[in-house]
């Protein structure tokens with residue numbers, strides 16, 4: 324747990340100081356574009372020039388020697404098979420007027436991923452740009468077969484759902500530098516009862532991104548960011564740790580990945596505004612936890628100032644590296660539907676990096692020929708923290724940050740989202756919609772989901788409440804294939820469920836509460852209670868109303 328305190332000399336570090344944007348010094352890529360025999364047999368993929376790509380099995384038939392671990396095994400195979408393909412990625416200014424997949428031009432402002440830079444020269448957001456023409460040397464069938472071949476295996480690093488798409492994430496990173504907990508590959512759950520009984524829907528799905536190592540989708544981006552930091556430290560860059568402001572999930576993910584890599588983590592948390600389960604995660608993982616008497620937006624301002632003065636690397640999604648990992652959830656959804664495109668994907672939004680990450684993942688699949696169109700995106704916000712919703716309702720005319728009020732969806736209690744421009748771009752380019760949910764709507768939606776066997780978090784409740792509204796108004800049709808993105812595990816937010824089921828919430832009827840019955844421990848009392856329940860089956864705890 325020991326962490327180095329910043330020394331006086333390091334205090335002068337300034338990540339915004341002038342730097343070379345030359346990325347020619349990058350190491351050559353050693354690409355593991357190898358497909359196991361079963362995939363090779365069925366794979367008819369060719370490069371756009373008609374050549375057969377250099378496909379060889381990823382998963383060796385022979386067991387590795389007993390004294391070799393999976394990282395060493397990957398290193399040995401990499402060195403033995405230096406299949407080089409010129410894939411590369413770099414930072415460019417995020418620009419709503421450019422396609423995300425411009426053919427890279429040397430004239431554009433750009434930075435190597437090995438630089439510490441979070442903002443463009445004009446102070447705008449950055450984006451990770453991939454060399455799309457190099458990726459296009461392989462057709463859609465090739466990429467599908469490659470990605471499909473890696474699911475369910477433990478080969479380093481492809482056993483991770485994120486790193487199974489390494490060529491599209493950080494193609495140049497050495498597998499040896501990767502810090503992975505084999506995140507991703509989360510289940511896509513058919514929400515049969517919620518869909519059918521409540522909404523008359525046949526094809527409703529929940530992408531369980533919260534069933535993950537630290538209990539939220541943040542693991543997907545954090546493996547990428549911490550891996551790159553690990554690389555920078557190995558290259559000798561003066562980084563003393565990684566820091567973030569957080570509403571509880573980013574901090575949990577950062578702390579876990581930093582602990583796994585033995586890198587110090589610094590987390591800035593808004594005091595008394597995150598759940599106990601979230602607070603204890605960075606504490607347990609040995610991070611430096613600063614509890615600040617301000618809201619998330621205040622913490623965000625402070626971490627930005629601190630990371631521009633100290634050699635602490637910024638881990639919030641302002642840093643576009645994070646979104647490269649998060650976008651793999653979109654690719655995974657397509658993969659789980661055998662590369663068929665759903666009609667709608669609903670994502671709860673706060674700091675607004677994730678809605679853009681989903682757009683980018685879908686759009687990359689379209690651009691590279693894996694699918695021919697992308698789904699319509701819905702961003703769902705809590706009405707108590709709804710700056711994007713207000714912006715959408717104004718016809719995208721004015722964006723005004725808000726002071727976010729308290730919400731049970733505490734991880735999205737954000738009034739001044741850093742990725743507002745990315746979110747607007749994603750929604751405009753996916754024919755998207757923004758919806759909002761009141762506290763009662765989100766808590767009731769969460770409770771109804773739980774009654775059908777889920778254990779949803781309040782943010783998933785926001786997305787489900789948005790779905791209910793869009794079904795009621797007929798915007799989403801009953802046969803539309805719809806995916807709700809569940810962003811965190813419900814166990815992190817048990818306090819909100821306890822409050823709901825105890826009917827402790829002021830001005831909220833808590834219609835679906837199911838408090839326990841206190842019964843004397845004797846046979847007669849127990850029988851009386853059970854007979855009362857059995858007589859009145861129609862009011863059983865698990866009955867759902869019909870909303871549509």
Ligand SMILES: Cc1ncc(COP(=O)(O)O)c(C=O)c1O
Pocket residue numbers: 539570572573640671672673674675676677678734735780782810811
């Ligand atoms: C559980 C949960 N859901 C949704 C979000 C929203 O994601 P984003 O900030 O990328 O919009 C967050 C974090 O903000 C979160 O922690």
Ligand SMILES: N[C@@H](CCOP(=O)(O)O)C(=O)O
Pocket residue numbers: 567568569570571572573574638639640641673674676734735
């Ligand atoms: N919900 C987030 C808020 C910060 O978002 P980020 O994606 O910018 O890190 C959290 O859990 O901290």
